[in-house]
Amino acid sequence: MIRLEEKNGFREICGQLGAVSRYFAGAPLSVERNAQELRLRAGKPPVAELGTGRYAFHGHILTREDIESVINALCNYSVYNYEREFREGFITLRGGHRAGFCGTASVRNGRVENVKSISSVNIRIAREHKGCGEGLAKAALAEDFRGMLIFGRPLSGKTTVLRDLARILGQSEKVALIDARSEIAAVYNGIPQNDVGVNTDVLDGYPKGEALETAVRVLSPSYIICDEITGEQDELVNCVNCGVKLIATAHCSSFDEAEKINFACAGAFGCAAMMGCGSRIGQVLELRKADENGRFSRREELI
């Protein structure tokens, strides 16, 4: 189960929204504590997604100017420093929170080059739930451990669990944490804002493929922790062949889909954990071990 969080992500985000933060001044405590996302849309009131429902800040209709002002504030009033982020569609904020946005895409050669006339901003609140990764950490420290894939739908708490795993494993093992979007360690001015363990080296902002190669080459880690793997199969297999234990997350919703990822990675993952969502956000629903064919067929009890 999730323990009480130690930082108020909601307030942390409001402090970065500039003039628009005044709309959230009267937010009920339950909203501050439970908000997972803040959604800002032009012509609509701000909404906090709570996981079990949503809370609309009625009485405040956001204008295009409000959205523009939020974007400016999120970019520290220096938009020119965030061109890559604009292309990718999100900005990582202080504290590891992530602001995604959409508007009118400017496309060149089939790729989004810029986003103009931004109409919606969705801010995901990063959580630091110490203790939520204890069960998985025990499995990861077992003698026969050979890689773990943590999967679940969006907003199921995968990154939160991964952060706590880094913290726990990093207390005793050499851990390389690949934080391509600065969400896990929330490195700010070279210093991780979140507790990711004393023996953890953070590869912040690296493309994942390069980070996996660099980690193996220069950090000699016992564990590599990586969020949201997509197309880095070769590098992942290379890590496993070098004897590094891999812990990664992926977007999928069943063990069948997780198996496909495992097959693509040549069986790099010896077990897979499925995360809950909605009211069971942050909870590991099931842990299964892979058989000799890479199928997650054997159900394991979480310690």
Add this chain to the structure above:
Amino acid sequence: MNLVPAVVIAACGSIAGIMKSLSIKKRVKFLSQCAEMLEEFEVRIRYGSEEIAEIITELAASGRYGRLGFLAEITERDFRPQWEKAVQRLPLNKDDARLLLDLGARLGASDLAGQLSMLESAKIRLERSLEDAAKEYAEKGRMFRSAGVLCGIACAVAVL
């Protein structure tokens, strides 16, 4: 007996002329420091990727922009409201104030290419204003000084 007041009147006339001439010169110096400031913004944005608030703070602290005292009044990361207020308090003519207000509203609000072209166009506008100010100083500076002295002397003669 009338000599002392006559000298004082002559001196006052001369000082008034000189002061008027200096006020035109002051505009030239103000605008030329603004031009240097734009250069600095361009270099720091292009090569340093520094944030606007950081650049303003460093320029204000550097001591090289003594005539741009309004920069020191800008302390917030959200620099635009403070920039606007500070510029509005300056004794500037309409065009110069407009130029600085436009600059404040656009700084940091676009991508790199947008910032560089915005600074380039601000520089062109500023150069024009600077040329006008320099021309005005060349034409009227000496005239105001001479007129002040001559008026002062004329009044002094009248008093005598």
